[in-house]
Amino acid sequence: MSLRSATVESDGWVEAVDAYIDNGWTDGLPVIPPTPEAVEAMLAAAGLDGTEALGEIPTRSLTVEAEKVAINAVMAGCLPDYFPVVVAAVRAHLQPLANAHSTTATLAGAAHAVVVNGPIRNEIGVECGQACLGPGFRANATIGRALRLVIRNVFRTVPGVLDRASFSWPLRYSFCFGENEELSDWTPLHVLEGYRPTDDVVTLMSVMRYLVATEFEPEPEAILGTLADTARINGLLVDEFVGDARGMMVILGPEHQRRLMDAGWTKESVRDDLFERMTRPTAGKHDNQVHLAAPENVLIVCAGGPGLAQSNLLMPHLAAPTHERVVRP
Amino acid sequence: MKLVTLDPTTAPPGESTAFSMAPRPASLAGQTLGIVANGLGRSELMFDALAEQLTKWDDLAGSVKVVKPSVAVPPWPDQWEAVTNGATVAVTGFGGCGSCSTRSMRDALDLEAAGIPAVCIVHEVLVPAVQALCRLLGADGYPFVTVGYPLNPTAMWDEDEASALAAQVLDGVRERLTR
Numbered sequence A: 001m002s003l004r005s006a007t008v009e010s011d012g013w014v015e016a017v018d019a020y021i022d023n024g025w026t027d028g029l030p031v032i033p034p035t036p037e038a039v040e041a042m043l044a045a046a047g048l049d050g051t052e053a054l055g056e057i058p059t060r061s062l063t064v065e066a067e068k069v070a071i072n073a074v075m076a077g078c079l080p081d082y083f084p085v086v087v088a089a090v091r092a093h094l095q096p097l098a099n100a101h102s103t104t105a106t107l108a109g110a111a112h113a114v115v116v117n118g119p120i121r122n123e124i125g126v127e128c129g130q131a132c133l134g135p136g137f138r139a140n141a142t143i144g145r146a147l148r149l150v151i152r153n154v155f156r157t158v159p160g161v162l163d164r165a166s167f168s169w170p171l172r173y174s175f176c177f178g179e180n181e182e183l184s185d186w187t188p189l190h191v192l193e194g195y196r197p198t199d200d201v202v203t204l205m206s207v208m209r210y211l212v213a214t215e216f217e218p219e220p221e222a223i224l225g226t227l228a229d230t231a232r233i234n235g236l237l238v239d240e241f242v243g244d245a246r247g248m249m250v251i252l253g254p255e256h257q258r259r260l261m262d263a264g265w266t267k268e269s270v271r272d273d274l275f276e277r278m279t280r281p282t283a284g285k286h287d288n289q290v291h292l293a294a295p296e297n298v299l300i301v302c303a304g305g306p307g308l309a310q311s312n313l314l315m316p317h318l319a320a321p322t323h324e325r326v327v328r329p
Numbered sequence B: 001m002k003l004v005t006l007d008p009t010t011a012p013p014g015e016s017t018a019f020s021m022a023p024r025p026a027s028l029a030g031q032t033l034g035i036v037a038n039g040l041g042r043s044e045l046m047f048d049a050l051a052e053q054l055t056k057w058d059d060l061a062g063s064v065k066v067v068k069p070s071v072a073v074p075p076w077p078d079q080w081e082a083v084t085n086g087a088t089v090a091v092t093g094f095g096g097c098g099s100c101s102t103r104s105m106r107d108a109l110d111l112e113a114a115g116i117p118a119v120c121i122v123h124e125v126l127v128p129a130v131q132a133l134c135r136l137l138g139a140d141g142y143p144f145v146t147v148g149y150p151l152n153p154t155a156m157w158d159e160d161e162a163s164a165l166a167a168q169v170l171d172g173v174r175e176r177l178t179r
Helices: A015-021 A036-046 A064-075 A079-093 A100-105 A120-124 A138-153 A220-232 A256-264 A268-276 B045-060 B077-086 B098-113 B123-137 B159-177
Strands: A007-010 A051-055 A063-064 A111-117 A177-178 A201-215 A248-252 A298-302 A310-317 A321-324 B004-006 B032-037 B062-067 B089-095 B118-123 B145-148
Touching: A007 A015, A007 A268, A007 B098, A015 A220, A015 B004, A036 A064, A036 A079, A051 A064, A051 A079, A063 A064, A063 B159, A064 A138, A064 A201, A079 A111, A079 A120, A079 A138, A079 A321, A111 A120, A120 A268, A120 B145, A138 A201, A138 B159, A201 A298, A201 B045, A220 A298, A220 A321, A248 A256, A256 B159, B032 B077, B032 B098, B045 B062, B045 B145, B045 B159, B062 B077, B077 B123, B089 B098, B089 B159, B098 B118, B098 B123, B118 B123, B118 B159, B123 B145
Parallel strands: A111 A177, A248 A298, B032 B062, B032 B089, B089 B118, B118 B145
Antiparallel strands: A007 B004, A051 A063, A111 A201, A201 A310, A201 A321, A248 A310
16 A cells, blocks of 8 residues: 655654644644554555545635545544544545534534444444543544644644634544444434444534533423523524535433333434424524424434433534445445 | 543634635626625615616626525525526625524635635624634635624615615725626
8 A cells, every 4th residue: 555645754742743743733732643554454444545535625726535534533542443443434524414614613613523323333433422521531532632733733623714613612632432233223314314223324413502401300201392592592594505414413411311201202203393392483582493304313322421411513513414324344 | 650631623624625716707798796694684775776786886796696595504505506507796685693694704715616706794793603614714815895883783774875885885895807
């Protein structure tokens, strides 16, 4: 396998890390120096040639090639087995409706959630349960970080230059987790999207707002009402470009899920109910319609750990949630 | 022993392309102004006022305005056709947010490539972004028109502000669209 990227020579490991930081090639944290051997191992794990195009950003006339993505995955600390997931995340973000130019250059500083479904979660250790949105899990931390480094280095979205986020936010360091498919017999997200249960699938969601919905009352009416009311604080406007594909995500916590399951609800019935509540007409300054085309645009992912009766809502930037099957050689 | 590692960045695509501006008319008299608006805030008010003032002061023949389906995407194909078939000079914008400013700059560069003299109107806050995009695409130094505070970047202007802004950018637009 021949690599085409320019090489950098350093006196040693520490000097290489410093050089990458000094060149503005990191997120501010140290990285793993991407040696040709490590990059080749990454590409081999996905069965990709370095020249393979994963997609384009037309506004920037950029074509994203596998070799550059592999370099950034090494830097992020990914193991080679993670790389097919990283590739799927990048491909998902480069689908036209993911609107990659918009979501990475915006003043709003959208974050990019990578949700993993399918058997690969357990094989590579993508955390889906307790504390899955936070630090402590190599697969979560480095897959999410790899996407962000790709956005920075390959999409050329440098903060203060093409990345115009007024504040940006901590979710932009890394934001990857899996669905806890084993917790119940509820239909996993990727199956609802038409994939087989045995498929490995990444869902990519560009996130404008991260909303926390805490409801301690056990009745489904209270839980669903709070979820919908939380989404309705700001609502969601129509975007002609994204059109009917616009969607939002509910990360349903296990305490809420258990209450709903005990009362006989399914993921599909929860989705239908939330759609009806969220899309009611605007009623006031802090009660705004969430404009969605269909119940299927409410993506429900079961994740998180027991204890707090909380769920989280991811409201979209000017993009649709996109899905990409993870391809393994 | 030296450690050899790899560069993680993509080369700017502009390094392999040559950019040139479309030929400019001597004046705007008799020209048709294309307006490629991104719909940001109330920026359409400014474009409407600009077309009105150019008609009044420069004998513009008319205008063709399209409002794109989202702030940071290309025009729909039929919108692009309407502008490229109907306009002889064009303005794009408003460049008041991160992704919309750069996309509007790309619209201007695409119009130049189609042979239509163009200018993008950008808020001063977004100048580094549009300059970066121009460098990326091999159009370093491509001229644009800037506006600044006290007008807010996201174009939440009233009609009086929009009209005053149109008058403010008039000379710059004329200068960049003519030779």
